[in-house]
Amino acid sequence: MKKVHNFSAGPCILPQEVLKKASEAVVNFDDLNLSLIEISHRSKNVVAVMEKAQNLVRELLNVPANYEILFLQGGASLGFYTAALNYLSKDGKAVYVNTGTWAKKAIKEAKLVGNIEVVASSEDDGFKYIPKGFNIPADADFLHITTNNTIYGTQYPEIPKSPVPIIADMSSDIFSRPVNVSDYAMIYAGAQKNMGPAGTTLFIVNKDLLGKTGRTIPSMLDYQLHIDKESMYNTPPVFPIYVSMLTLDWLKNLGGVPAIEKINAEKAAAMYAEIDRNPLFVGYTAVEDRSKMNATFNLVDDTHKELFDSMWKEAGISGINGHRSVGGYRASMYNALPLESVQALVKVMQEFEEKVSVKA
Amino acid sequence: MKKVHNFSAGPCILPQEVLKKASEAVVNFDDLNLSLIEISHRSKNVVAVMEKAQNLVRELLNVPANYEILFLQGGASLGFYTAALNYLSKDGKAVYVNTGTWAKKAIKEAKLVGNIEVVASSEDDGFKYIPKGFNIPADADFLHITTNNTIYGTQYPEIPKSPVPIIADMSSDIFSRPVNVSDYAMIYAGAQKNMGPAGTTLFIVNKDLLGKTGRTIPSMLDYQLHIDKESMYNTPPVFPIYVSMLTLDWLKNLGGVPAIEKINAEKAAAMYAEIDRNPLFVGYTAVEDRSKMNATFNLVDDTHKELFDSMWKEAGISGINGHRSVGGYRASMYNALPLESVQALVKVMQEFEEKVSVKA
Ligand SMILES: Cc1ncc(COP(=O)(O)O)c(C=O)c1O
Ligand SMILES: Cc1ncc(COP(=O)(O)O)c(C=O)c1O
Ligand SMILES: [Mg+2]
Ligand SMILES: [Mg+2]
Ligand SMILES: [Mg+2]
Ligand SMILES: [Mg+2]
Incomplete structure (x- = not known):
């Protein structure tokens, strides 16, 4: 077999040992003589996978106790919408930085929810840089940034000092560098870069800031409901979560x-x-x-x-x-x-x- | 290895040959020397999986040309909401039959969208039966039914004759019996019963009835956008779709x-x-x-x-x-x-x- 150097932008390379374990679990999981993908998500073995994945995120990123960890469906793209739905109050506003394709989509979906102000953009120069020194109004509900811009190849060298909590799309650089989670209202990331395969999205959610929007949120889009149901309100994407857990475990063992x-x-x-x-x-x-x-x-x-x-x-x-x-x-x-x-x-x-x- | 008789309610048993092929693809897919889960969803091999899965659905259920086939995220539970969002017009109404837990949730989410009327219910007798002979107003946008009630163990012996298009949650009996797709505005089903593992949801969508609601729909919840993007608007759940494709192929070969x-x-x-x-x-x-x-x-x-x-x-x-x-x-x-x-x-x-x- 010829060695492949896999530079794919996402879904992307995963550790060989993770792929091997994942492959085995598809035929025989936890020595149950059953596949991981043919047993109930409420079985103790699958619940243990979910808990282990959540605990690994908490440990690897030092997530404080007032944050919950969710593995949801819909991709970061659904996160663009639910971020605003859950954290932007009816009469409030949120501020966004436009650093490329994904930031623009985040802005577009949030505008369907409420009042959005774009406080900085690098569109004038083909998104070749990260805007700096922009003003962040202290009365905003949150500041939204895209920490790594997968398409253009830029990354915030430093997270802006913000007078308001930050919401960050970290889809393409989560777990690549330390994060001070308490600066954030919410962090979200599609699994399919540094965490696992496509099919689940990580949300690290500040609980204290939820429930303040004044709107009724549909069940599947409501972070509080997912917290109440421990990320198992409905059938979770078991295999993507399992492989994410393996990948996070690999990262932990690596240091x-x-x-x-x-x-x-x-x-x-x-x-x-x-x-x-x-x-x-x-x-x-x-x-x-x-x-x-x-x-x-x-x-x-x-x-x-x-x-x-x-x-x-x-x-x-x-x-x-x-x-x-x-x-x-x-x-x-x-x-x-x-x-x-x-x-x-x-x-x-x-x-x-x-x-x-x-x-x- | 002791033989296990797997009666799980979902996620549930999948064919052994499907599990074997899925397991192999996790280490080496299509002889690429790469895993299925570490390559781009836009690669020709993954696009071919999506197309094959869609074609198998079309073939197995005789889906007419004015319907599109989508594999989305969020489960049937997100379908409860998006069904109404995409097919219930702003000034119209939709009628629902309450046959159990899942039907009730469908009703609850749809009520967040617009005017919903419950035209029949078997709640009076513990959901032990399927209501029959109820009146379906001809001015409704659609009738919503849950063809198989997974929890209570009832199933429509016959689909009601309806003067309006039907939307059906077929999560737990799709591909188990023939369906006359042209009776429906939309059919949806979580994969994790008869189709595959958890993590993707099938939507069979009547195109002619879309775009009539008078509301702006967030991107990830908009069937028309997913149709325009051939079910790849964002990163699809590749592995669940692949295993669904294998399972549908197994079904086709079985007759x-x-x-x-x-x-x-x-x-x-x-x-x-x-x-x-x-x-x-x-x-x-x-x-x-x-x-x-x-x-x-x-x-x-x-x-x-x-x-x-x-x-x-x-x-x-x-x-x-x-x-x-x-x-x-x-x-x-x-x-x-x-x-x-x-x-x-x-x-x-x-x-x-x-x-x-x-x-x-
Ligand atoms: C930074 C960033 N945000 C969002 C997305 C969209 O993620 P998803 O496909 O999971 O919706 C991507 C995908 O590549 C991304 O790189
Ligand atoms: C009939 C029916 N509808 C909906 C659901 C919910 O599906 P999901 O977990 O994919 O949201 C289920 C799950 O078992 C079901 O049986
Ligand atoms: Mg970008
Ligand atoms: Mg040079
Ligand atoms: Mg039921
Ligand atoms: Mg008896």
């Missing part, structure tokens, strides 16, 4: 968030060093706002595209085409991607440089 | 819905025959409305409960405790449950009768 943060810094440093050094490539974003998760870059001269594409494919590299809305290249370096894969890509970029210079 | 309908009839006949014959058991529901999916029954004399429970557990039978809200027993006999498992349960009921008569 947790501080350990992976170091590894991620190494990978990103190697990647960006080559983008900068190599005269054939240019980074897409402002240097200080570069994402450690998604490195976006372009060929200086697009006539070499065919050659470069054939070379990385030949080297077993997969998933580095840029998002269809942006083009270019994007190397996603999520938690489970080994440094070795980044080194393989760097090597191809160097060999490509040689080939081009020979031709020239 | 499709007519073939499984026969097998289901045999299983139900064997089960109910023993409940009726055996003096120690009594069925819960009206005979004419008995569900072929979930047989609910009680001990005539509860003092024998401990003995019976120890006997079926000893025989490798799993999952026949009644729902926590009803008690008693419930043998769920979904498509993938073999006749052999029903025969094993019947045998235990007979041995139990002998033991009790010896003691007496």
Whole structure:
């Protein structure tokens, strides 16, 4: 079997040991002689999976006691809507920062709920940077940010100091660096980057700030109801939650968030060093706002595209085409991607440089 | 390995060959040397899974061209809300039949959307029967029914003749018997009974009746948007959809819905025959409305409960405790449950009768 270097932007690479355990559980789970996916979600074994997943999140991110941990359905995309539904009061307002495609969608859905003000945007320059020094009104219900912008490849180097609680879409950088959870009203993240497969979304919810909107919320969209039912109001997506639990357990055994943060810094440093050094490539974003998760870059001269594409494919590299809305290249370096894969890509970029210079 | 007879009410038994293939795909999918759960949902291999799943639904249920097939997140429980959101016009009304726990929840969520009238209910008699001969106003936007009542064990023996399109929650009997799709505005069903694992919900949506509500619908709740995006507006729950596709393929190879309908009839006949014959058991529901999916029954004399429970557990039978809200027993006999498992349960009921008569 040829080794594949999986740079997919999400769903993305998961640890091999997680995949192996998940595969086994699909035929025989917990030695029950039953599959994980054919038993009741109310069985003690599945309830134990849910609890373990919740406890791992609490431990890995030091989640305070006044926050609850939910694994829901609908993706971060449904989170765009429910965030406002649960935290924006009827007569209040919320402020948003527009840093790209996902932030825009968050804004669009929230506007269906109530009064939204966009206090900063980097749309003027192709979302190449993270706005800084913007004003956050102290009477807002919350500030919404997208900590890592998966498509454009930017990431908040620091979380803004905010006079109001923050709601953050951390879909593409959760568990990659420490988070001070008490700064947040809510954190949400689709599982399919650093946490597991597609099909469940993590919500870390400040309980004290719920129940203040003055509106009736449909059951499945109501965080308080999901809290009351311990994230099992209806049938949860058992398999995605199980694999997330395994992945979080893998991260814990590796040394947790501080350990992976170091590894991620190494990978990103190697990647960006080559983008900068190599005269054939240019980074897409402002240097200080570069994402450690998604490195976006372009060929200086697009006539070499065919050659470069054939070379990385030949080297077993997969998933580095840029998002269809942006083009270019994007190397996603999520938690489970080994440094070795980044080194393989760097090597191809160097060999490509040689080939081009020979031709020239 | 001891053979387990899996009567779980959902998530529930899936075909062994499906579990085996699903397990393999978690380590190596389509010979890509990548897991199904670590590649992009926009890759051609995953798009092919989605299309195959949709085509199988279309084929197995003879879905007409003016209907679209969606695999969404949120469970049937989110469907309770979105059904009304997408099909109930601002000034219109919808009529509902209350046949149990799930129907009541459908009513509750729909009432948040608009004008709902409950035209029939069997709550007066513990939901033991399916109301018949009720009046369906011709000016309603739709009639909502729950074709199989998983908890109480009733099932519509026939779908009511309706002057208005029907919306049906078929979570627990879809693909168990033929459906005349053109009678419906919409059919929805959580995957985790006859179709696959928890984590995706099937919607069969009449396109011609969409877009008439006069309200703005949030993106993730908007069937039309999901249709426009071919059920990939956001990251779909890839693994649950894949396993659903495998299960539908298994059903197709078995001879499709007519073939499984026969097998289901045999299983139900064997089960109910023993409940009726055996003096120690009594069925819960009206005979004419008995569900072929979930047989609910009680001990005539509860003092024998401990003995019976120890006997079926000893025989490798799993999952026949009644729902926590009803008690008693419930043998769920979904498509993938073999006749052999029903025969094993019947045998235990007979041995139990002998033991009790010896003691007496
Ligand atoms: C930052 C961010 N937010 C939201 C989403 C949408 O997530 P989902 O597909 O789970 O709705 C994505 C998906 O890639 C993302 O990267
Ligand atoms: C008939 C029926 N409707 C709805 C539901 C709820 O489905 P979900 O858990 O997918 O929301 C169930 C679950 O068992 C059911 O049996
Ligand atoms: Mg973006
Ligand atoms: Mg350069
Ligand atoms: Mg019911
Ligand atoms: Mg009897």
